[in-house]
Amino acid sequence: MTSPRERLVETASRLFYAEGIHAVGVDRLVTEAGVTRATFYRHFPAKDDLVVEYLRAEHQKVRSGVDGAKLGRSAKDALIAIVDFVADSTCGEGFRGCPFINAAAEYPDPDHAVRRMIDEHRRWFRQELRKLAEEFGHPDPDYAAGVLVLLRDGALQSGELDDPEVVRRTLQRAIRDVMR
CATH class of the missing domain: 1.10.357.10 (Tetracycline Repressor, domain 2)
Structure with missing residues (x-):
């Protein structure tokens, strides 16, 4: 089982590379990684x-x-x-x-x-x-x-x-x- 941080990095890697960094928002990242916004900001300010x-x-x-x-x-x-x-x-x-x-x-x-x-x-x-x-x-x-x-x-x-x-x-x- 991957940690929330690992899921965020894996999701970001896939989406940023496929679609561009600025095209992908935090809401989409947390949704696709299956984490909360609070979890996102705990790992990445x-x-x-x-x-x-x-x-x-x-x-x-x-x-x-x-x-x-x-x-x-x-x-x-x-x-x-x-x-x-x-x-x-x-x-x-x-x-x-x-x-x-x-x-x-x-x-x-x-x-x-x-x-x-x-x-x-x-x-x-x-x-x-x-x-x-x-x-x-x-x-x-x-x-x-x-x-x-x-x-x-x-x-x-x-x-x-x-x-x-x-x-x-x-x-x-x-x-x-x-x-x-």
């Missing part, structure tokens, strides 16, 4: 606190995928596996782009807690890629990480707008080009 928790849960999913991609692989193979993980993400049913980019579009203030969570995720991801690029001997690991982040961002948006299999093939080819 404001809706934006739930948004941050939703993004933190998304970050953990990405982190688990990246950790799994690195497991037992050389740095170069890990980078390829991370790109495959991103490509796989774009081919799932109900894919609607990157939850972090989607949230950033709804929260333009760079000082807002939601944007700080997005920035934290992006810094972490870029650093992971940079460390791997440095480890496998790329001559400019900062550049390689930057290019890979741009490729990921583009793939996560293109996966919703274009043929996901074309996005996958293009992304896989691009990673090999960057790592030469």
